[in-house]
Amino acid sequence: MARDVVIALRGLRNQFGATVVHDNLDLDVYRGEVVGVVGGSGTGKSVLLRCIAGLRPPQGGRIEIFGQDALNCSEAERRAIDQRMGVMFQDGALFSSLTVRENVEVPMRTLQGLDAGMRRELADLKISMSGLPYAAGDKYPSELSGGMRKRAGLARALALDPEIVFLDEPTAGLDPIGASAFDELIRALSETLGLTVFLVTHDLDTLHATCDRIAVLAEKRVLYTGTMADMLTIEHPWVHEYFHGPRARAAVETQERTG
Amino acid sequence: MSTHADPDISARSDRVAAPVRVTRDGAGWAISGALHIRNLSEAAAELRQLEGVGDTQLDMAQLGHLDTAGAYLLHKLRARIAASGAQLDFSNLQADHQALIDRVGAAMPQPDAVQAPRASVTDVLEGLGRKVAGAGMFLVELVAMLGLFLARLAYLLRRPSEFRLTALVHHCDQVGWKAVPIVALMGFLIGVVLAFQGSVQLRQFGAEIFVVDLIAISILRELGILLTAIIVAGRTASSFTAAIGSMKMREEIDAMRTLAIDPATALFVPRILALLITLPILGAIANVMGLFGGAMMAWIELGISPGMFMTRLLEDTSVDHVLVGFVKAPVFAMIIGVIGCHAGMQVGGNAESLGAQTSAAVVRAIFMVIVADALFSVFFAIMGI
Numbered sequence: 001m002a003r004d005v006v007i008a009l010r011g012l013r014n015q016f017g018a019t020v021v022h023d024n025l026d027l028d029v030y031r032g033e034v035v036g037v038v039g040g041s042g043t044g045k046s047v048l049l050r051c052i053a054g055l056r057p058p059q060g061g062r063i064e065i066f067g068q069d070a071l072n073c074s075e076a077e078r079r080a081i082d083q084r085m086g087v088m089f090q091d092g093a094l095f096s097s098l099t100v101r102e103n104v105e106v107p108m109r110t111l112q113g114l115d116a117g118m119r120r121e122l123a124d125l126k127i128s129m130s131g132l133p134y135a136a137g138d139k140y141p142s143e144l145s146g147g148m149r150k151r152a153g154l155a156r157a158l159a160l161d162p163e164i165v166f167l168d169e170p171t172a173g174l175d176p177i178g179a180s181a182f183d184e185l186i187r188a189l190s191e192t193l194g195l196t197v198f199l200v201t202h203d204l205d206t207l208h209a210t211c212d213r214i215a216v217l218a219e220k221r222v223l224y225t226g227t228m229a230d231m232l233t234i235e236h237p238w239v240h241e242y243f244h245g246p247r248a249r250a251a252v253e254t255q256e257r258t259g
Numbered sequence: 260m261s262t263h264a265d266p267d268i269s270a271r272s273d274r275v276a277a278p279v280r281v282t283r284d285g286a287g288w289a290i291s292g293a294l295h296i297r298n299l300s301e302a303a304a305e306l307r308q309l310e311g312v313g314d315t316q317l318d319m320a321q322l323g324h325l326d327t328a329g330a331y332l333l334h335k336l337r338a339r340i341a342a343s344g345a346q347l348d349f350s351n352l353q354a355d356h357q358a359l360i361d362r363v364g365a366a367m368p369q370p371d372a373v374q375a376p377r378a379s380v381t382d383v384l385e386g387l388g389r390k391v392a393g394a395g396m397f398l399v400e401l402v403a404m405l406g407l408f409l410a411r412l413a414y415l416l417r418r419p420s421e422f423r424l425t426a427l428v429h430h431c432d433q434v435g436w437k438a439v440p441i442v443a444l445m446g447f448l449i450g451v452v453l454a455f456q457g458s459v460q461l462r463q464f465g466a467e468i469f470v471v472d473l474i475a476i477s478i479l480r481e482l483g484i485l486l487t488a489i490i491v492a493g494r495t496a497s498s499f500t501a502a503i504g505s506m507k508m509r510e511e512i513d514a515m516r517t518l519a520i521d522p523a524t525a526l527f528v529p530r531i532l533a534l535l536i537t538l539p540i541l542g543a544i545a546n547v548m549g550l551f552g553g554a555m556m557a558w559i560e561l562g563i564s565p566g567m568f569m570t571r572l573l574e575d576t577s578v579d580h581v582l583v584g585f586v587k588a589p590v591f592a593m594i595i596g597v598i599g600c601h602a603g604m605q606v607g608g609n610a611e612s613l614g615a616q617t618s619a620a621v622v623r624a625i626f627m628v629i630v631a632d633a634l635f636s637v638f639f640a641i642m643g644i
């Protein structure tokens with residue numbers, strides 16, 4: 001079955017001064033899949049995410065999103081693309097002067113013909129779908145724990161029912177129970193909403209539990225892509241170390257135990 | 260989710276753009292088109308036809324794109340119809356729509372019981388009382404901060420090896436040296452203004468020469484040090500609050516405590532001490548520049564030569580005025596430093612409180628400086644100095 005490519009990166013180049021982070025990077029993301037990007041510190045995982053999300057123009061290469069050239073398009077076209085994507089930042093990046101509900105309502109305000117009452121109800125729905133209690137809607141971000149802020153950030157990212165969601169370190173800083181609950185949430189949302197999820201993570205458990213496909217960033221490009229099983233057979237020293245280290249073995253065992 | 264062969268971008272946009280229609284279909288109703296957050300109000304209007312028709316069925320086979328907002332609308336409709344005693348069934352659901360509707364159904368927000376807001380006379384009184392108590396507590400906290408500073412200073416006098424000389428020099432540079440240009444310019448302009456305004460009035464009485472006394476007394480006694488303190492309050496109280504506040508926000512202060520570094524010794528003492536040292540110097544610069552500006556204006560406007568100005572200044576102006584001015588400098592420095600550091604420690608966990616505390620610190624510092632100046636005036640008047 002031919003699969004629908006929603007994000008296509010070709011020959012992407014990113015550099016900071018003389019430091020080249022990405023060079024000739026290619027990657028395809030298919031509709032409805034959960035892709036996890038892994039790589040050592042400083043390999044530019046977050047830079048890649050920021051590039052695709054349109055927060056940072058790359059120094060070279062092409063980015064196609066929904067079949068449209070995302071780098072050479074008008075502002076209106078770019079805005080249309082942005083409305084079909086949602087980003088969850090590492091610490092939620094919620095607006096600190098607004099309550100959680102108001103935060104979730106912010107993207108909805110750009111839509112015409114959506115009255116305030118309905119907007120509020122939909123915001124409550126997103127808050128509830130992200131696994132937050134109803135009362136969290138009235139709280140300010142500073143009153144929430146780190147895990148709740150992440151959920152609220154996810155609720156805001158999902159406000160307009162985007163087709164692609166970018167998650168930057170979704171489980172970093174969460175306790176294991178909270179992290180696995182978040183993994184399940186991502187999995188469940190991607191299945192029922194048909195979401196394409198692009199996530200950057202260090203968490204091997206998250207990779208096991210949520211990702212259909214893993215992309216390994218190394219040597220300034222996407223060195224390998226494949227399923228978790230594929231990753232275990234790769235001989236590249238860094239990849240081998242990453243997926244066969246003590247933490248990786250623990251993650252595999254947990255996964256096998258829980259089924 | 261679409262599994263068409265690609266490219267289904269255009270196919271998808273058709274699915275999204277198709278207008279939503281609810282039509283009669285045999286015994287029941289049928290919905291077609293897309294139902295999502297962008298056409299929610301049209302969809303709500305169409306679906307309203309189903310209300311008040313009793314038990315009915317909605318055929319969903321022709322429904323295109325459905326999102327969570329659309330699923331929410333369907334749930335609300337079903338709930339409203341159920342509340343009116345009838346029943347609505349969805350038939351011929353596609354599998355992905357079914358999954359979405361189930362998911363949304365499981366997550367329907369359950370509002371907690373709302374507490375009615377009450378506003379009675381006692382609430383108003385309570386609010387007033389809390390404000391008064393808060394203001395009292397604020398003053399107590401300021402005194403506590405002053406006491407903390409003095410205690411740590413006394414401690415450091417006994418153990419000078421723990422004193423952070425580098426920090427003190429750094430803050431003297433920030434608070435004092437960097438403020439010299441603006442304070443000098445301010446002093447000069449005040450002198451110019453006083454001489455100019457004074458000469459216009461005094462000329463009417465032929466008492467031009469008294470402009471020297473006017474300038475000397477008002478600048479040396481009041482304006483030089485007061486306006487310097489106000490400028491320093493604006494510059495320095497805010498920077499103290501911002502610096503200490505952002506450390507508080509990022510838990511650096513807590514980190515210092517766990518590393519057995521006393522924040523008062525490390526942060527407050529060098530800052531307030533730097534103010535104590537530099538504010539009198541800045542005041543002196545403002546005084547000199549004010550006299551210089553006044554003398555220049557008196558020469559241009561009234562023809563009082565610099566030599567005559569100098570003679571008159573030395574003969575007629577008691578050195579008491581200068582002392583009265585300088586006595587206030589350390590008090591103003593303490594006020595500014597204590598308020599700035601205290602506000603920094605009040606910053607909470609978010610950037611907003613940092614901004615609020617910074618501006619509050621400036622307002623409070625300027626206000627307290629002026630209050631202290633007024634108290635000094637009353638005191639000196641009673642003492643006859």
